[in-house]
Amino acid sequence: MDIKNLLRKNIANLQPYSCARDEFKGEASVYLDANENPYNAPYNRYPDPLQWKVKEAISEIKHVPTVNIFLGNGSDEPIDLLYRAFCEPRIDNVVAIEPTYGMYKVCANINDIEYRKVLLNNNFDFSAEEMLQVADDNTKLMWLCSPNNPTGNSMNQHEILKLVQNFKGIVVLDEAYIDFSSQPSFAKRIHEFDNLVILQTFSKAWGSAAIRLGMAFASVEIVQALNKIKYPYNINILTQKQALKALQEKEQVSNWVKILTSERSWLIEELKKLDLICHIYPTDANFVLVKVDDANSVYQYLVNKSIVVRNRNTVSLCLGCIRITVGTREENEVLIENLKGY
Numbered sequence: 001m002d003i004k005n006l007l008r009k010n011i012a013n014l015q016p017y018s019c020a021r022d023e024f025k026g027e028a029s030v031y032l033d034a035n036e037n038p039y040n041a042p043y044n045r046y047p048d049p050l051q052w053k054v055k056e057a058i059s060e061i062k063h064v065p066t067v068n069i070f071l072g073n074g075s076d077e078p079i080d081l082l083y084r085a086f087c088e089p090r091i092d093n094v095v096a097i098e099p100t101y102g103m104y105k106v107c108a109n110i111n112d113i114e115y116r117k118v119l120l121n122n123n124f125d126f127s128a129e130e131m132l133q134v135a136d137d138n139t140k141l142m143w144l145c146s147p148n149n150p151t152g153n154s155m156n157q158h159e160i161l162k163l164v165q166n167f168k169g170i171v172v173l174d175e176a177y178i179d180f181s182s183q184p185s186f187a188k189r190i191h192e193f194d195n196l197v198i199l200q201t202f203s204k205a206w207g208s209a210a211i212r213l214g215m216a217f218a219s220v221e222i223v224q225a226l227n228k229i230k231y232p233y234n235i236n237i238l239t240q241k242q243a244l245k246a247l248q249e250k251e252q253v254s255n256w257v258k259i260l261t262s263e264r265s266w267l268i269e270e271l272k273k274l275d276l277i278c279h280i281y282p283t284d285a286n287f288v289l290v291k292v293d294d295a296n297s298v299y300q301y302l303v304n305k306s307i308v309v310r311n312r313n314t315v316s317l318c319l320g321c322i323r324i325t326v327g328t329r330e331e332n333e334v335l336i337e338n339l340k341g342y
């Protein structure tokens, strides 16, 4: 597949901004090229625009070459940039599973791109065939999320493959919750498919939502397109430093994941005992979607007890549902004790 032909014409022809740190790479003893202040080291210098050190550390852990990694200000940035790179406003469209993460639709609206939804089936899974049927010549992106937010389940691997193999545009697979899942990541398989983009994030298993760091794994052509249109210094030095620290302490992350998946089982067992819970949906993430009699009332009851969950009552296929994030044992106990008093 030729990614160049999928790009918007203005992006394909774009001469990107060239910053001082793009032109000179390597070590020098005197830097007089970027109009920086020589005082206040190390914050006086512009950071590495392509974050190579962070990418090297990610590359070792994820087994994805650095040239296939794009880093953004949260996953939000690659989500937005994918629209800006591939979708012509008011002409092109995208297809997404429904329900799913809200940012795909918000970014479509911001960029004035038609957003086509394909409802998940009764098992909250999707059919590649249905997605392809909804697409036309102007469909540039397809959005998948596995494990999916807010449903919590993983999508069928064969259907994901079928979609990537048969769609003539870009398939974005958001794996924000992959570390909590029993399913393997598709990140290592990007070499098989030029049109596959995998999104991951430091915001969930990595415990670093505050530093705003999202990862996209994709073919060199796609990564280069995103690099071309991003803000030159999109990842600040504080974030790069903190990310390197987190990456050096990766055992911490596996430990958190172990604790949280075990807490997830505990929480589910305790929820099962409660009369107000009508259904607990299967989850591969660090949250669980549950159906209750009256989601608005349960939500408000918990807020009054100073406990906040996510009311998903108005989301497609989620009538009566609330989404509960797995917390510490203490937090989960507070939730369960309060639900007993509902």
Ligand SMILES: *Cc1c(COP(=O)(O)O)cnc(C)c1O
Residues within 6 Å of the ligand: 073, 074, 075, 076, 077, 101, 145, 149, 174, 176, 200, 201, 202, 203, 204, 209, 213, 214
């Ligand atoms: C939480 C979440 C993210 C994370 O977004 P960031 O901008 O990286 O914090 C991405 N995708 C999904 C589906 C999520 O639920």
